[in-house]
Amino acid sequence: MPTIKDVAKLAGVSTATVSRAMMSPEKVSEKTRLKVELAVAESGFSPNVIARNLRRSESKTIVIIVPDIANMFFASIVRGIQQVALQNGYKVLLGDSIHTVEQAKVYMDLVRSKQADGIISLTAELPMEIRQGTEIPMVMACEYFPGFPIPTVRIDNRGSAKRAVDYLLDIGHSQIGCITGPMENPICVDRKAGYQDSLQQLNIAVDEAAFEDGDFSFQSGYSAFMRLHEHYSMTALFCFNDMMALGAMKAATQLGIKVPQQLSIVGFDDLLFAEYTNPELTTIRQPQEDIGKTAANTLMKILQGSKASQDTIVPTQLLVRSSCCSPSK
Structure with missing residues (x-):
């Protein structure tokens, strides 16, 4: 395999000049740069990646x-x-x-x-x-x-959330709780809007008591469900991600609420565990x-x-x- 010494020999310059011509071509004469480039081509030498990146101001x-x-x-x-x-x-x-x-x-x-x-x-x-x-x-x-x-x-967070809630409405639910993510986040604003769009198209009033905030974690889903269960009667629940849906499912089980017989749950993301929960989680799949x-x-x-x-x-x-x-x- 050709080395920088072979290039230097063909070009009639030192190895330091070859390095300088490749790394900082502005520091050598045009004549020297061309001699080095011709020698590189003739020898088949592959310039060091680091040197090439430095010359181009790239870190790759x-x-x-x-x-x-x-x-x-x-x-x-x-x-x-x-x-x-x-x-x-x-x-x-x-x-x-x-x-x-x-x-x-x-x-x-x-x-x-x-x-x-x-x-x-x-x-x-x-x-x-x-x-x-x-x-x-x-x-x-x-x-x-x-x-x-x-x-x-x-x-499309809004359209995707609407599709999830549309499904719950289609199979007969009208009292649908919702565990959101942090509402200062634009994707959460959109998912809540999708929930509202779905109910409003059937002239179902949106009850603010149906919402509890989470932070996308398993624990927040668990805690939000416990809070929601205290003040909102629901037959279905839409969670803004699968982690919170799994937390809510655990909370429901601890309260003796059977999923899906007494409570249907829909998540969002389709994480790996979604199809391995018991029962398997209905969800919106993000690719x-x-x-x-x-x-x-x-x-x-x-x-x-x-x-x-x-x-x-x-x-x-x-x-x-x-x-x-x-x-x-």
Whole structure:
């Protein structure tokens, strides 16, 4: 395999000059640069990747910011991003923002300091100035802000939530409780709107007592169900994610409420465990790996200087399993 010494010999220069010509071509004469390039081509030498990246001011690294690394929802999205990144010669750095804007900014600063080339953010907990636009090559995935000037890959949260509640109405439920996520989050605002759309199309009044907030965790689903059960009579429950649905299912079981005979439950996401619960969880499936791949391909276009889609909506699917049935008479 040809080495840098072979290139230096063919070009009639020192190995230091060869390195300089590849890493900082502006520091050598045009004549010397051309001699080195011809020698590289003639010898078949493959320049060191690090040297090539330094010359181009590239790190060949992208950063993925997740709000909570313990949340299994993000695993398949990260896998999809990594597959595309590796295919394009990029490494992936995974950063857990721990639901804090301050930590997200730390990872964003890696791009500003040229330690990374771009960012895919799976969290909306970002510095306020980012919402107005940024010079950082960046893509939002899953989370978004209405009118956000940065390319976004997401689902139709409003339409997907409406589909879930439509199903419960179709099988005879009208008293449908709802465990939301944090309502300052745009996707939660949209999912609540989808719930309301579904009831309103049948002229069913929306009762604010039907709602309890969670934070997408298993424990918050459990606690929210316990609170909801105290003041709202329901035959069905819609949860804004599968983790909270599983927590609610545990709470219902502890209270002696049979699922689905006395309470139908619908989740959102289709996490791996959803089809292995007892009963299996009816849910809205987000194509998590596809979301990751689409977000990564969008970022690759940006890094290559190509035009990227500003708002890509990935389709979801209602998966009907055994956690739902018609209400008992």
